[in-house]
Amino acid sequence: LQGVNNDMRLDIVKIKLEEALAKNADILVSACPACKLAFVDGAREHEIELEIRDIHEIVAKRFGVLEE
Known part of the structure; x- marks a missing residue:
């Protein structure tokens, strides 16, 4: 989506980030x-x-x- 419509990509991501914050998430x-x-x-x-972390980072750590 980044190469096609970056504004839409950022809007979708904003919704997901706000959902995480609404659930009091410390990490996504x-x-x-x-x-990521x-x-x-x-x-x-x-x-x-x-x-914001990738699952692979968490496992490696x-x-x-x-x-x-």
Whole structure:
């Protein structure tokens, strides 16, 4: 969607980020690297403070493969 209609992409991401905030989420985890990028871009664009991680980062940190 980024290459076709970036504004729509950011609008969709904003809705999802606001849903996460409404549920008092501290972190949003994605299993899709492209989706993580969209969430990071959307949070920056709409000035939304929420930690966004890829599931692979979390697993790698848990097993000591990736440092904080």
